[in-house]
Amino acid sequence: MKQPSSETRGQAVSPGGARWEHFPHIADMGVRGYGASLAEAFAQTAYALIAIICEPDRIEATVPVSIRCEAPDVELLLVDWLNALIYEIAARQMLFSRFDVEISDGRLEATIWGEAVDRRRHRPVVEVKGATYTELKVCRQENALWRAQCVVDV
Amino acid sequence: MDINRFERLSEFAFGIPAQKNMRVPVVIYADEALMYNMDDQVAEQAMNVAALPGIVGACYVMPDGHWGYGFPIGGVAAFDAAEGGVVSAGGVGFDISCGVRTLYTGLKRQQVEPVKSQLADALYREVPVGVGSRGPIHLNAKAMDEMLYGGAKWAVRQGFGAPQDLERMEERGQMEGALPDEVSEQAKNRQREEMGTLGSGNHYLEIQEVAALQDTEAAAAFGLAEGDVVATIHCGSRGLGHQIGTDxxxxxxxxxxxxxIHLPDRQLACAPIESEVGQSYLGAMRAAINCALANRQIITHLTRTVFDGLLPQAKLDLLYDVSHNTCKLEEHRMDSHSRRLYVHRKGATRALGPGHPDLPEVFRAQGQPVLIGGSMGTASYVLAGSSESERRSFASACHGAGRSMSRHQASKQWRGRQVIDELAARGIIVRSPSQRGIAEEAPGAYKDVHEVVLAAERAGLARPVAKLTPMVCIKG
Incomplete structure (x- = not known):
């Protein structure tokens, strides 16, 4: 079981191998998610994105929001998914901590759960401006876990 | 980077000749120490840019260059539409028209020092900053389009500032050719509550002292004297620009x-200038430039209101306003011909030299004020565009210190409280909603701004006029 290295910030590995971590980029931040399925890896990547903004444990998953995206390949789908999440955070002034994701045939349907930003309780650090195509990679590793990652602009 | 892989063009210029699919060479302006500390990816990214269709001259990198996404930060690249040139959303970045504006106060340090703490509190209270902050106005659909078309000129019409403010801005406060209809509804939605907000990350509002003058003649023309207090705003087009970049x-x-077009890196996504998508992007990006100009104008108004309350004798006129993430159509002389080129500057500041017709009369003799933001613990600089910068870098210079350490590394190395206390001991008051944000922006996470400015000077891009040191920093 690989623990987050000193270069990364992440959380403990779940029994199924699902976890997220950050990886360094000089000006910005890399987000990476692992999961037993593509959808799970995408959900973990979303978690990693939220963790740039604040501690995800501080967010109550009470209000659901639906997200749909479609892309010609899984890497473009990851960028679309993260950008859809960034849009919902910005436009609704909300933060999210639960991500129910389904992916089939290049289409993603998700319900994300969260609440309105409360600056005192959530103590948000920084806004995320957008997901980039830099260090973008979605693949199934030799240990059968899916890995999804890219750099986001902060 | 290993400097041996470069051709030494001068003491402060390193080149990579055009090779493989590159259409033009790469030129990096820096000294040896800056080169040594620059990421290898800077050269790689600049070489990728040099391979894009229609690029002319060279792909230049400024002394504060570092690894970006697609384009390197500090990258300058010019394209000729008639030669199939492209415009690239990645070449401008997400924070379209992010820039720096400096305001005089008409006050000396000793006048501000006694109320510094109250000033910090009042600015922090009145200027919306950080995640989840909302601006002082809400824009409906009609007002949104008017703002996107009118820029700072629109903001002045709404009562934020005075018409003479517009004389001291690039494009006189209104970017021509903006097409609000090309801006998506999502981008507009992200902006409805965000006018007049600073944002987060490296954005700030600082009260600074003119600590030293390097060029007294230019300083006099720029209206700066030692001991003067100025206010500097660093922010951009907020959520609207971010969403346009994404779209x-x-x-x-x-x-x-x-x-x-073969893209060596997907982040270099581009379209021919003379194409539907290319024109659509230019129209939307220009609207975002107007959004940034309007945003800095509203923040200027809020800053003036705070000074009116605490230091009513202050007069916050503009020194100048520059943007450092843009693509602009400009005339440049190349091989004794004048060419109209689309110049991308991603983390680089336009630096027009003396005599340039686009400059306000007051700056004509000395060149354009080039406003360089440093970190909150070191210094910022006012430079003047040099007459050589035209042929060296399409009239461009650096934009800041540039990061030398990732946010993650910085937040492991420092604690926000420790940074705030250390700065307070040096007389710098920091106000911010986020401790971790402060740690991520710790002065030690940035390159030495003095070294960057020196390299810009020695390379002939711009010459230092005044050094500004922080007294108060409101950080997102």
Whole structure:
């Protein structure tokens, strides 16, 4: 079981191998998610994105929001998914901590759960401006876990 | 980077000749120490840019260059539409028209020092900053389009500031050619509550002292004297610009493929200037420039209101306002011909030299004020555009210190409280909603701004006029 290295910030590995971590980029931040399925890896990547903004444990998953995206390949789908999440955070002034994701045939349907930003309780650090195509990679590793990652602009 | 891989063009210029698919060479302006500390990816990214269709001259990198996404930060690249040149959303970035504006106060340090703490509190209270902050106005659909078309001129019409403010801005406060209809509804939605907000990350509002003058003649022309207090705003086009960047990075993936453009890096997504997507992006990006100009104008108004309350004798006129993430159509002389080129500056400041017709009369003799933001613990600089910068870098210079350490590394190395206390001991008051944000922006996470400015000077890009040191920093 690989623990987050000193270069990364992440959380403990779940029994199924699902976890997220950050990886360094000089000006910005890399987000990476692992999961037993593509959808799970995408959900973990979303978690990693939220963790740039604040501690995800501080967010109550009470209000659901639906997200749909479609892309010609899984890497473009990851960028679309993260950008859809960034849009919902910005436009609704909300933060999210639960991500129910389904992916089939290049289409993603998700319900994300969260609440309105409360600056005192959530103590948000920084806004995320957008997901980039830099260090973008979605693949199934030799240990059968899916890995999804890219750099986001902060 | 290993400097041995470069051709030494001068003491402060390092080149990579055009090779493989590169259409033009790469030129990096820096000294040896800056080169040594620059990421290898800077050269790689600049070489990728040098391979894009229609690029002319060279792909230049400024002394504060570092690894970006697609383009390196500090990258300058000019394209000729008539030669199949492209416009790239990645070449401008997400924070379209992020820039720096400096205001005089008409006060000396000893006048501000006694109320410094109250000033910090009042600015922190009145200027919306950080995640989840909302601006002082809400824009409906009609007002949104008027703002996107009118820029700072619109903001002045709404009562934020005075018409003479517009004389001291690039484009006189209104970017021509903005097409609000090309801006998506999502981008507009992200902006409705965000006018007049600073944002987060490296954005700030600082009260600074003119600590030293390097060029007294230029300083006099710029209205700066030692001991003067100025206010500097660093922010951009907020959520609207971020969403335009996102929208067009996606559209340009497809547009590049349809135009048969091979992208060495997907983040370099681009479209021919003379194409539907290219024109649509230029219209939307220009609207975002207007959004940034309007945003800095509203923050200027809020800053003036705070000073009116505490230091009513202050007069916050503009020194100048520059943007450092843009693509602009400009005339440049190349091989004794004048050419109209689309100049991308991603983390680089336009630095027009003396005599340039676009400069306000007051700056004509000395060149354009080039406003360089440093970190909150070191210094910022006012430079003047040099007459050589035209042929060296399409009239461009650096934009800041540039990061030398990732946010993650910085937050492991410092604690926000420790940074705030250390700065307070040096007389610098920091106000911010986020401790971790402060740690991520710790002065030690940035390159030495003095070294960057010196390299810019020695390379002939701009000359230092005044050094500004922080007294108060409101950080997002």
């Amino acid at each position: 067009f990075l996606k559209r340009m993936q497809l547009a590049a493929a349809q135009s048969g």
